[in-house]
Each structure stands twice: as C-alpha cells, then as structure tokens.
Amino acid sequence: MRIGELAARSGLTASRIRFYEASGLISAVERGANNYREYTADAVMLLEIITSAQNAGFSLQEIRRLMPPRFDAWHHDELLDALRRKAAEIETLRERLAESLERLHAIIETIETKPEGLSCGDNAKRVMTRFRKQSEPAPKRRRTPARGRPRA
Structure with missing residues (x-):
C-alpha cells in the first residue's frame, strides 16, 4: 500500500x-x-x-x-520488564504530582484566608513564609547520650 x-x-x-x-x-x-x-x-x-x-x-x-526487527521476533521478557519499569515511573510521577497538587491547594487556601485588613504585600510574605516552612525538610535530630550514662 x-x-x-x-x-x-x-x-x-x-x-x-x-x-x-x-x-x-x-x-x-x-x-x-x-x-x-x-x-x-x-x-x-x-x-x-x-x-x-x-x-x-x-x-x-x-x-x-x-521494537523487534521482525513482527514475529518480540522479546517477551524484555518487553514485560520495560512495561513494568514504565508503570513504576508513572506511579512515581503520579505520587509527585499528588504532592504538588496538595501543596498548591494549601497555598490557595492560605491566600484565600487572608486576615482582614492585611495588605496584599504582607499577605504574599505570609504565604511565602508558610510555603517555605512546608518545603523545608524536617531537621535531623542529633542523638546525644543520656546524662549521667557513660558512652559505650
């Protein structure tokens, strides 16, 4: 054809x-x-x-x-592995998108709940401060030995 x-x-x-x-x-x-x-x-x-x-x-x-060189020469295991890897990639992307969506909804809510009389500039600072705090990783705690106990 x-x-x-x-x-x-x-x-x-x-x-x-x-x-x-x-x-x-x-x-x-x-x-x-x-x-x-x-x-x-x-x-x-x-x-x-x-x-x-x-x-x-x-x-x-x-x-x-x-893609195989011929239509009847598919490599079954390779194809399944590739499909499984792609499904895992998509799942990871979906999780990241869900987290991003949650953050965006939180920002929207923060903007919409602007306190009465607060200027737009001050509200922007309030929103960004809250957004930065949400984006920061939790501080790592340093383990210290209990008082009065000898170190091992």
Whole structure:
C-alpha cells in the first residue's frame, strides 16, 4: 500500500510516517517502479504499536530499543520488564504530582484566608513564609547520650 492509504488506515499524517521511517521505527520500505513507497499490511499495526507506546509515555528511543526487527521476533521478557519499569515511573510521577497538587491547594487556601485588613504585600510574605516552612525538610535530630550514662 502507498503512504496515503497507510496514513488513512493509521490515522497518522504521511509526514509522521516518514518521520518514523527516518527514525528507524519502521523499516525502510520498498519503492515501486514509479518510486512510490510501498508498505506492507503489518505497517498499520506497527504504527498503532508506536502510537500506543508514545501515549503510554515511552520515548521514541525507548520504543526503538523495544521494537523487534521482525513482527514475529518480540522479546517477551524484555518487553514485560520495560512495561513494568514504565508503570513504576508513572506511579512515581503520579505520587509527585499528588504532592504538588496538595501543596498548591494549601497555598490557595492560605491566600484565600487572608486576615482582614492585611495588605496584599504582607499577605504574599505570609504565604511565602508558610510555603517555605512546608518545603523545608524536617531537621535531623542529633542523638546525644543520656546524662549521667557513660558512652559505650
């Protein structure tokens, strides 16, 4: 099939398909006597896999490493490991985003509960002081031996 038909079947633009080809994500295609690119039927599924992987957060470099040279040559264990690593990365990101969201809600609440008569400038200082205190790591306690007891 030609690139126009592949674009219509995959929902991607011809330029995106050419980009994936130039990036090594889909193998070089045969050119007909008329010099048009000719793609196999597997190209549609391959493009769906690439698009799905990108939507799942994989970079093009990660996808390139995982793509087998042939459709029937997937490395099952490597693929599962990569999927598990990506899921863990996303979970870590989700936790960080949840913490950021919580901090933002606290800042919004602090701004909205401005004491009566407090100027905007003084309220900004109040908010930033509170924000800095929330962002500071808890001080580490230094262990000291109890009084009257000899050190070991």
